[in-house]
Amino acid sequence: RKEVEQDPGPFNVPEGATVAFNCTYSNSASQSFFWYRQDCRKEPKLLMSVYSSGNEDGRFTAQLNRASQYISLLIRDSKLSDSATYLCVVSTVSGGGADGLTFGKGTHLIIQP
Amino acid sequence: NAGVMQNPRHLVRRRGQEARLRCSPMKGHSHVYWYRQLPEEGLKFMVYLQKENIIDESGMPKERFSAEFPKEGPSILRIQQVVRGDSAAYFCASSASLNTEAFFGQGTRLTVV
Numbered sequence: 001r002k003e004v005e006q007d008p009g010p011f012n013v014p015e016g017a018t019v020a021f022n023c024t025y026s027n028s029a030s031q032s033f034f035w036y037r038q039d040c041r042k043e044p045k046l047l048m049s050v051y052s053s054g055n056e057d058g059r060f061t062a063q064l065n066r067a068s069q070y071i072s073l074l075i076r077d078s079k080l081s082d083s084a085t086y087l088c089v090v091s092t093v094s095g096g097g098a099d100g101l102t103f104g105k106g107t108h109l110i111i112q113p
Numbered sequence: 114n115a116g117v118m119q120n121p122r123h124l125v126r127r128r129g130q131e132a133r134l135r136c137s138p139m140k141g142h143s144h145v146y147w148y149r150q151l152p153e154e155g156l157k158f159m160v161y162l163q164k165e166n167i168i169d170e171s172g173m174p175k176e177r178f179s180a181e182f183p184k185e186g187p188s189i190l191r192i193q194q195v196v197r198g199d200s201a202a203y204f205c206a207s208s209a210s211l212n213t214e215a216f217f218g219q220g221t222r223l224t225v226v
Contacts, residue, residue: 043217044156046214101158101161
């Protein structure tokens, strides 16, 4: 399986600050990109898809840089409830078959009061 | 519209027994992924299936583990002759097609005693 790499952190950030994560992927044929959020001992939940033009959902902004093969997630005005592990996910269909979804190991974010 | 359903939520097995984990994908989804997560670790890909076909099983241990997704009924992850190292959370995710977002079930927590 192709690699998806993330800084595991933890990122310790004061409440109200802005924080950004990057994720790099190795397969240039990757086609779709997502950010997921996982709380302790629970299932990952889709946070947002990442489009080529970049996209924003409230305090969250995701961007894709195909040339450098990375995606980013920016969280503005961070809340205590944003504390979680953020997973970068890449979807690839290779010529010899379907690779499907590949998850990074996650970046652990801790928002401090 | 029910989400991804996994059962059982918790499963306790003695060493040497068999464990069967079930995953019913969301309605209309024909792609299923299985992941394993050890405590304090990231998601580890196991297998990717479409109806009646295994597409990618590169993350499955060569022995004791098998998966299926029959034409009718849930996807099954089967672990034969379980050992203590198999204790983990097993998550299933489904998607409508390649390159679309996947949704996770709540997981099955397997404990081998």
